[in-house]
Amino acid sequence: MAKQTPDELFETQFLPHLDALYRAALSMTRNPQDADDLVQDTFLRAFQFIDKFQVGTNARAWLFRILTNLFINRYRRAKREPEKTSYDEMEDFFLYNRLQDAYVSGKSDTPEAAVLNKVQAEAIHEAIGNLPDEYRETVILADVNELSYLEISEILEVPIGTVRSRLSRGRRLVQRALWAFTEENPR
CATH class of the missing domain: 1.10.10.10 (Winged helix-like DNA-binding domain superfamily/Winged helix DNA-binding domain)
Structure with missing residues (x-):
């Protein structure tokens, strides 16, 4: 079997798991927009580090690990950041x-x-x-x-x-x- 290019590997190994990743992201974030962002970031990270993926291993588990780590890191960052408020609409005096x-x-x-x-x-x-x-x-x-x-x-x-x-x-x-x-x- 010929070695797949990164694009082919991405398409054959990762894209089939898109729906499952979205469902998991939606249950984690409880917000469709945040879930979309999380899945997008997951696929971006997977593509960036596709050379680290070992062909023949569980692509789904690899993607879910990335998704979970990204979610945990965002959650930790959000807990450290102060609550965001728009101050542009606030009137002086x-x-x-x-x-x-x-x-x-x-x-x-x-x-x-x-x-x-x-x-x-x-x-x-x-x-x-x-x-x-x-x-x-x-x-x-x-x-x-x-x-x-x-x-x-x-x-x-x-x-x-x-x-x-x-x-x-x-x-x-x-x-x-x-x-x-x-x-x-x-x-």
Whole structure:
């Protein structure tokens, strides 16, 4: 029997297992798009390392091992990464702008009075406590402990620019949480 080219080997040994790999990926990810990506990455990895495949061994098992390893690595990476949130849609001064709107519409005397009347210390602590870890650490160090950007940068071992962006995003998330609190707890 003549030796197969990588393309022929891929077509004869690997492609027949496409449906089974997709079903397994779908049961692992519970999301059709993620399953498609996982299968695609599996086949890409298999093609990249086709020279490592020993003809005559179980191609299906080899592909499932690749699929499983890729899934495990993604799961581990996802657990290490902070929750992803789109901050592009977040408005600067969210809380202040909502309070200013209330002032303009005659619902409060001043924005500051509205804050003092509606926001309780417990709500602030809860809003900060519910922040993702990296934002919570930064907000607590800056706004509660009043540390400088440089000090926070050294404590967290991140660049000052990262401190600034985390603090900005964290404050915006706190503002949104406080606004939600004021909406849910009118006086």
